[in-house]
Amino acid sequence: MGWAAFFGIWAFVSAVILDEFTLPGPLKVWNEILEIVRGGSWADDFLISISKTFMGFMIALIVGVPVGYMMGRAGYWKAFFHDGVVGAGSIPGIVYAIIALVIFGIGFQGPILAVGLISMPFIALNVAEGLEGVDRDLLSMSTAFGRSDRQALRHILIPSIMPFAFAGVRLSFAIAWKVEALTEVFGSSNGVGFQIRFAFQGFSIAGVLAWTLMFIALLLLIERGLAIVERWLFRWRTWEQAA
Amino acid sequence: MSAATMSRQPGFANSSIGRALRSSWGARVTSYFAFVVAWQIVGASFFRVPTPWETLDFIWREVSGGDHGGVRPGQFWEHFSATVPRFAIGISVAFVIGVVVGLLIGSFSFVRALLSDVLLVFLALPAIIWAFLTVMWFGLGWEAPVYTVILSAAPFVAVNVAQGVRAVSPELRRMSDAFGVPRNRRIRSMLLPAITGYLFTGLRFAVIIGWNAVLLAEWFGAVDGVGWRARLWYDAARYKGFVGWAIIFIVFIFLLDGLVLSPLQRRAFRWRASPSSDLKAEVGAVDTESFTNTAIGL
Amino acid sequence: MATLQIEKLTKTFPPHSKDGRPVRAIQDISFAMSGQVFVSLVGPSGCGKSTLLNIVSGVDSPSTGTVTVTQDGKKARLGYVFQDSRLLPWRTVMQNMLYVSDLPEEEGRANASKYLEMVGLGHAHDMYPGQLSGGMQQRVGIARAFSVSPDLLLMDEPFSHLDAITARSLREELQVMWNATKKTVLFVTHDVMEAVQLSNRIITLAHGGTVFDDTTIELPFPRKASDPEFAAQQAEILGRFETMELERTAAKG
Numbered sequence: 001m002g003w004a005a006f007f008g009i010w011a012f013v014s015a016v017i018l019d020e021f022t023l024p025g026p027l028k029v030w031n032e033i034l035e036i037v038r039g040g041s042w043a044d045d046f047l048i049s050i051s052k053t054f055m056g057f058m059i060a061l062i063v064g065v066p067v068g069y070m071m072g073r074a075g076y077w078k079a080f081f082h083d084g085v086v087g088a089g090s091i092p093g094i095v096y097a098i099i100a101l102v103i104f105g106i107g108f109q110g111p112i113l114a115v116g117l118i119s120m121p122f123i124a125l126n127v128a129e130g131l132e133g134v135d136r137d138l139l140s141m142s143t144a145f146g147r148s149d150r151q152a153l154r155h156i157l158i159p160s161i162m163p164f165a166f167a168g169v170r171l172s173f174a175i176a177w178k179v180e181a182l183t184e185v186f187g188s189s190n191g192v193g194f195q196i197r198f199a200f201q202g203f204s205i206a207g208v209l210a211w212t213l214m215f216i217a218l219l220l221l222i223e224r225g226l227a228i229v230e231r232w233l234f235r236w237r238t239w240e241q242a243a
Numbered sequence: 244m245s246a247a248t249m250s251r252q253p254g255f256a257n258s259s260i261g262r263a264l265r266s267s268w269g270a271r272v273t274s275y276f277a278f279v280v281a282w283q284i285v286g287a288s289f290f291r292v293p294t295p296w297e298t299l300d301f302i303w304r305e306v307s308g309g310d311h312g313g314v315r316p317g318q319f320w321e322h323f324s325a326t327v328p329r330f331a332i333g334i335s336v337a338f339v340i341g342v343v344v345g346l347l348i349g350s351f352s353f354v355r356a357l358l359s360d361v362l363l364v365f366l367a368l369p370a371i372i373w374a375f376l377t378v379m380w381f382g383l384g385w386e387a388p389v390y391t392v393i394l395s396a397a398p399f400v401a402v403n404v405a406q407g408v409r410a411v412s413p414e415l416r417r418m419s420d421a422f423g424v425p426r427n428r429r430i431r432s433m434l435l436p437a438i439t440g441y442l443f444t445g446l447r448f449a450v451i452i453g454w455n456a457v458l459l460a461e462w463f464g465a466v467d468g469v470g471w472r473a474r475l476w477y478d479a480a481r482y483k484g485f486v487g488w489a490i491i492f493i494v495f496i497f498l499l500d501g502l503v504l505s506p507l508q509r510r511a512f513r514w515r516a517s518p519s520s521d522l523k524a525e526v527g528a529v530d531t532e533s534f535t536n537t538a539i540g541l
Numbered sequence: 542m543a544t545l546q547i548e549k550l551t552k553t554f555p556p557h558s559k560d561g562r563p564v565r566a567i568q569d570i571s572f573a574m575s576g577q578v579f580v581s582l583v584g585p586s587g588c589g590k591s592t593l594l595n596i597v598s599g600v601d602s603p604s605t606g607t608v609t610v611t612q613d614g615k616k617a618r619l620g621y622v623f624q625d626s627r628l629l630p631w632r633t634v635m636q637n638m639l640y641v642s643d644l645p646e647e648e649g650r651a652n653a654s655k656y657l658e659m660v661g662l663g664h665a666h667d668m669y670p671g672q673l674s675g676g677m678q679q680r681v682g683i684a685r686a687f688s689v690s691p692d693l694l695l696m697d698e699p700f701s702h703l704d705a706i707t708a709r710s711l712r713e714e715l716q717v718m719w720n721a722t723k724k725t726v727l728f729v730t731h732d733v734m735e736a737v738q739l740s741n742r743i744i745t746l747a748h749g750g751t752v753f754d755d756t757t758i759e760l761p762f763p764r765k766a767s768d769p770e771f772a773a774q775q776a777e778i779l780g781r782f783e784t785m786e787l788e789r790t791a792a793k794g
């Protein structure tokens with residue numbers, strides 16, 4: 001019913017309150033989407049955008065996990081990174097796009113950097129939180145049975161942090177995807193953001209809406225997918241809560 | 244500290260400077276210092292990136308109306324005073340709309356079923372799309388920024404208010420039913436205290452998201468305002484101007500958040516004993532959950 | 542069978558609050574045990590029992606004094622059953638067993654199965670701890686400790702979180718397992734009846750972490766609480782507890 005309502009309201013606003021030109025209705029946008037799909041290069045654009053997002057994420061993980069680890073382990077590093085990590089969350093997305101643009105100009109590295117910068121704090125914060133929650137009793141169990149530090153890392157520390165790190169990834173995905181597109185709007189020669197900008201400059205409202213709709217659909221799909229993977233990966237948690 | 248203790252613990256690490264550096268204030272100061280150094284290094288190695296000093300110099304000229312190498316004088320206040328009313332009006336309208344819609348969604352399950360997916364799409368829409376659409380609708384001027392702020396920020400207020408309403412516990416509701424508490428007293432004593440916190444969280448999201456939105460809309464669709472001014476420097480390939488404005492954007496939102504919104508929110512939550520973990524308490528100004536929620540909206 | 546030697550052991554923790562005094566959990570404890578014995582350590586809450594076990598197991602370190610656990614002159618293998626089960630929630634029962642195993646994969650599995658079978662959890666290999674009841678989790682903890690073929694087995698109030706009926710059946714299982722393996726066991730409890738039922742020797746600690754009393758129990762196994770001699774032993778130990786409390790109040794003035 002929710003989706004029916006969404007398209008219903010959209011069609012109503014388009015047909016009755018505004019007009020077909022100001023706000024093209026769902027049908028018109030659907031035709032536009034078909035047009036884009038028939039054009040064929042859409043898959044490339046999405047693939048390019050997704051792989052930039054993915055690479056940015058990798059960077060965020062490579063930097064964010066150790067930073068979070070340090071924050072969770074030592075009071076000094078917590079204080080050291082605190083302001084930066086927390087502040088980074090309220091910096092407008094446009095600033096990240098600007099920074100990326102200034103450093104790399106119009107190139108594929110810009111969006112990657114922006115994604116990395118914006119998702120890193122979330123991952124770090126979540127890892128730190130996970131680490132603070134590690135059960136010390138489990139660690140002493142590990143010592144009592146003569147397990148090495150490496151074993152404890154692999155079987156206790158990492159599994160305790162993983163759900164938090166993953167939640168960080170899932171929750172920052174939406175923002176990463178948006179900032180990636182934004183950076184492409186500002187400066188890129190391919191990708192979804194570039195296409196949206198292109199439609200805007202051609203004054204094609206239907207075109208902007210069509211690309212946006214595809215963009216949102218993919219965002220929601222990936223978000224749902226990640227949620228399912230998360231539930232499967234950490235299925236032991238549901239039982240733990242139930243017990 | 245007495246001389247005796249000092250002489251017993253010689254060496255830098257134990258000196259009072261060493262200890263100050265290792266304290267959490269020391270860590271913070273060190274981190275800012277490290278940031279500036281890192282910026283300096285990046286500035287020196289990428290030719291487009293200005294150094295901290297050049298940027299600071301630019302900001303000063305812009306704010307004081309000083310000279311930018313002969314061509315354009317600084318015009319900070321002119322553009323700032325164009326943007327702030329757009330931002331303020333947008334936020335106020337977004338807040339009102341968000342509260343009304345949020346109350347409806349939270350109170351009536353029928354409205355929730357009807358609007359939850361609409362809301363989801365609105366939450367997922369990047370602000371840049373609203374900026375483009377409003378520019379195409381209204382052309383260049385004050386309308387695009389204001390409407391972009393409203394359309395981007397309102398959904399976040401609505402979501403938070405709806406959550407607040409639904410957080411009023413069913414037990415309290417049933418208790419009020421059992422005692423036959425009149426409607427207006429119910430709203431005053433039960434609903435309002437329960438949703439105040441959510442209202443403030445919603446307001447903070449609105450501000451952070453709205454600020455981003457107004458900048459984007461001015462960048463693409465205005466003839467004055469801070470966003471437009473930043474673009475001017477970008478188009479002129481004067482990168483220190485561009486970065487200088489990015490810094491101003493950050494400082495503005497930090498000041499607004501740190502000096503106005505967080506204290507307000509903390510006051511609103513006074514009645515609550517904070518059960519949060521250490522880190523969350525530390526993070527304080529932006530607790531992890533709202534922090535994460537903000538992210539989705541930028 | 543291992544030899545445990547504790548000499549002049551003290552343990553002091555840093556003060557709990559800024560201007561508090563350091564906490565003396567253990568003061569000058571010495572005793573030794575070796576061979577096929579089941580030794581119980583009883584005493585009031587907070588007298589340092591868990592601290593002592595943690596030091597013996599190497600989780601904690603002594604402030605002064607020495608603790609040595611040897612097995613024919615070599616370092617001994619330890620097993621530990623905790624007050625709570627301390628299983629890794631993200632690993633299945635079998636994976637939890639394998640975590641502490643040093644055997645090759647296949648052997649480790651067979652060995653783990655054997656001990657899980659012994660505690661009646663042969664069917665639960667692939668379940669997560671969250672899916673088990675508290676009593677079942679505790680059984681896994683016991684199986685885990687036995688499965689490493691420890692030279693010395695440490696147990697810290699393993700049944701105190703369980704209901705009386707479950708505790709009783711697990712106690713009986715423990716006795717059967719001990720009779721089958723005859724490990725050297727150091728068992729902490731504050732339940733005197735439990736101590737009398739299971740052990741050859743009972744060491745009583747007093748408040749402040751000193752040894753108050755050390756008694757050998759020579760009743761034949763299996764012991765029944767209905768046996769008059771059992772009741773007599775239990776009464777005697779409880780009597781000593783009373784003396785201890787009296788002395789303590791007297792010392793306070």
Ligand SMILES: Nc1ncnc2c1ncn2[C@@H]1O[C@H](COP(=O)(O)OP(=O)(O)OP(=O)(O)O)[C@@H](O)[C@H]1O
Binds near residue numbers: 555592
């Ligand atoms: N990590 C620690 N830091 C500081 N003090 C501690 C620590 N562990 C134990 N103590 C203190 O040492 C004393 C002995 O504690 P311990 O846990 O050994 O008692 P216990 O005999 O096992 O008691 P119970 O029967 O209640 O389990 C207590 O006063 C306790 O507060």
Ligand SMILES: [Mg+2]
Binds near residue numbers: 590591592697
């Ligand atoms: Mg204890």
